[in-house]
Amino acid sequence: MKLHHSRNTVKLTAGVVVCALVVTAGQVSAAMLTNGDFEEATFDSGWINSGATAADELVLGGNTTSAELDGGDSLRQEFAASDAEELLQGTAEFYLRFADFTDGTRIRLRGDGNASDLITLRVNSTGQLQRFSGSWGDIAVPAFSQDETYRVQIALNDLAGSRTFDVFTSAGEAGVPSGELALANSDTGLTAFHSAPLGTGLGTLTFEAGNSVFRLDNVSVEIPEPSTIALGGLILGLTCLYHRRQR
Structure with a gap:
C-alpha cells in the first residue's frame, strides 16, 4: 500500500512540475x-x-x-x-x-x-x-x-x-x-x-x-522565446506519452 501511494505521489509531482514548466515557457520573452x-x-x-x-x-x-x-x-x-x-x-x-x-x-x-x-x-x-x-x-x-x-x-x-x-x-x-x-x-x-x-x-x-x-x-x-516554448512543447508531449503508457 505504501509503495502504491508513493508511485501516485511521484506521478502527481511530475505532472505538477511539467505544468509549471509549460506555463513558464509561455510567459518568457526576450x-x-x-x-x-x-x-x-x-x-x-x-x-x-x-x-x-x-x-x-x-x-x-x-x-x-x-x-x-x-x-x-x-x-x-x-x-x-x-x-x-x-x-x-x-x-x-x-x-x-x-x-x-x-x-x-x-x-x-x-x-x-x-x-x-x-x-x-x-x-x-x-x-x-x-x-x-x-x-x-x-x-x-x-x-x-x-x-x-x-x-x-x-x-x-x-x-x-x-x-x-x-x-x-x-x-x-x-x-x-x-x-x-x-x-x-x-x-x-x-x-x-x-x-x-x-x-x-x-x-x-x-x-x-x-x-x-x-x-x-x-x-x-x-x-x-522560441527555444523555451519549444522545450515546453516537448515536455508536454513527453508527459502525454507517459500518461498513455501508464493506462
Missing part, C-alpha cells in the same frame, strides 16, 4: 532593444541620436531619465543584425508625453538597417494617433492630451502570413505615473501597413519630433 529606459551613463547609448536631449523620467520605478525630442530631433535604434533576425511577431512598446502637437511627429517601424517602411504612425495636431497606408487614417483610440503621459503598445501578428497589427493605448495620466499604466484602449486586426512587402519584419524603431515636443521613455521590443 528583449531585443537596448537602453530603452535611457538609464545608461550616456543616456542615448545604443541609439542613433539627432538632437534629442536627456530629461526627467516619465514613469517612477527606479528610472531617472527620459529622452526629449523637439523641433526636428529624432532617435533611432537598429536592433536586428540581419533580415533573418527581423521580428515577425511580438510587441513594440513605449511611454510618451507631448508638450506640443504638430503633424510632423512620426513613429516608424521599419525592417533591418532602417529599410522598408512597415508601419508608420503619427500624432496629428489634435492629438489623434494615425497610421499611413497610401493616406492617413485614424487609429480607433482616444486622442492624446498635452502634458499627460501615455503608454502605447503595437502588437505584430504573423508578418510572414496573415499579417495584421494591433494598437493599444492607456488613458492619460498627468504628472509622473507611479507605475505601469493599464492598456485601456485598443484597435485590433489592422492591415494598414505602409509599403513593406509581406514577410518584412521589424528591425528598426524610429521616433521623429517634426515640429512638436515630446518626451519618450521605457521603450521595449519583445518576442516570445
Whole structure:
C-alpha cells in the first residue's frame, strides 16, 4: 500500500512540475532593444541620436531619465543584425508625453538597417494617433492630451502570413505615473501597413519630433522565446506519452 501511494505521489509531482514548466515557457520573452529606459551613463547609448536631449523620467520605478525630442530631433535604434533576425511577431512598446502637437511627429517601424517602411504612425495636431497606408487614417483610440503621459503598445501578428497589427493605448495620466499604466484602449486586426512587402519584419524603431515636443521613455521590443516554448512543447508531449503508457 505504501509503495502504491508513493508511485501516485511521484506521478502527481511530475505532472505538477511539467505544468509549471509549460506555463513558464509561455510567459518568457526576450528583449531585443537596448537602453530603452535611457538609464545608461550616456543616456542615448545604443541609439542613433539627432538632437534629442536627456530629461526627467516619465514613469517612477527606479528610472531617472527620459529622452526629449523637439523641433526636428529624432532617435533611432537598429536592433536586428540581419533580415533573418527581423521580428515577425511580438510587441513594440513605449511611454510618451507631448508638450506640443504638430503633424510632423512620426513613429516608424521599419525592417533591418532602417529599410522598408512597415508601419508608420503619427500624432496629428489634435492629438489623434494615425497610421499611413497610401493616406492617413485614424487609429480607433482616444486622442492624446498635452502634458499627460501615455503608454502605447503595437502588437505584430504573423508578418510572414496573415499579417495584421494591433494598437493599444492607456488613458492619460498627468504628472509622473507611479507605475505601469493599464492598456485601456485598443484597435485590433489592422492591415494598414505602409509599403513593406509581406514577410518584412521589424528591425528598426524610429521616433521623429517634426515640429512638436515630446518626451519618450521605457521603450521595449519583445518576442516570445522560441527555444523555451519549444522545450515546453516537448515536455508536454513527453508527459502525454507517459500518461498513455501508464493506462
